[in-house]
Amino acid sequence: MGDVHEGPRQRIATAHLAQYIGRPVCFVGRVEKIHPTGKLFVLSDGEGKHTTVELSEPLDEEISGVVEVVGRVTNQATIMCMSYVQFREDKSPFDLELYNEALKIIHEFPEYFPFGTGRNN
Numbered sequence: 001m002g003d004v005h006e007g008p009r010q011r012i013a014t015a016h017l018a019q020y021i022g023r024p025v026c027f028v029g030r031v032e033k034i035h036p037t038g039k040l041f042v043l044s045d046g047e048g049k050h051t052t053v054e055l056s057e058p059l060d061e062e063i064s065g066v067v068e069v070v071g072r073v074t075n076q077a078t079i080m081c082m083s084y085v086q087f088r089e090d091k092s093p094f095d096l097e098l099y100n101e102a103l104k105i106i107h108e109f110p111e112y113f114p115f116g117t118g119r120n121n
Helices: 014-020 096-108
Strands: 010-012 024-034 040-043 051-052 066-073 079-086
Touching: 010 014, 010 096, 014 024, 014 051, 024 051, 024 096
Parallel strands: 010 024, 051 079
Antiparallel strands: 024 040, 024 066, 040 051, 066 079
């Protein structure tokens, strides 16, 4: 599982989870819930659909707002998080709906956006 940072990762939304089981991905969403154990949290994507993110260790900081998660999709269609970054929204908010529209284009035209498709070049 340590190789998730070594190569390109496909950017996905909740609707794409089932297609990427076992593969490294990048997911951007807004924090909706954090489990009391701190070992998982729920993000909503640009369409308002929820994705569960699992952690190997409990959170050691408070997270909120928009977060980018890099991890691997599990068999249960959740994301096992390897790293995450909180987006600063103090100066301008992140438009998740617009980001979701960009994801649709990336997935509709993979020949122009071949990143993380698993193709060996």
